[in-house]
Amino acid sequence: MENKEKMICMCNEISEKEIIEAITEKNCNTVEKVGEETGAGTICGGCIPLIEKLIEKHKKE
Numbered sequence: 001m002e003n004k005e006k007m008i009c010m011c012n013e014i015s016e017k018e019i020i021e022a023i024t025e026k027n028c029n030t031v032e033k034v035g036e037e038t039g040a041g042t043i044c045g046g047c048i049p050l051i052e053k054l055i056e057k058h059k060k061e
């Protein structure tokens with residue numbers, strides 16, 4: 001089984017890949033911007049720490 005479609009946001013079913021794309025292609029450098037772009041983190045907020053980690057790892061300076 002492949003693991004590249006790892007889900008980050010269970011509420012909105014947003015995968016890690018979609019969040020990384022929002023960060024790298026749409027220049028979303030905050031949780032709020034990723035939320036506007038993908039919907040991730042906008043319901044329960046439980047995935048926000050994971051989104052923050054992905055931003056730290058993938059954002060451009």
Ligand code: FES
Nearest residue numbers: 009010011043044
């Ligand atoms: S898991 Fe992302 S808002 Fe609930």
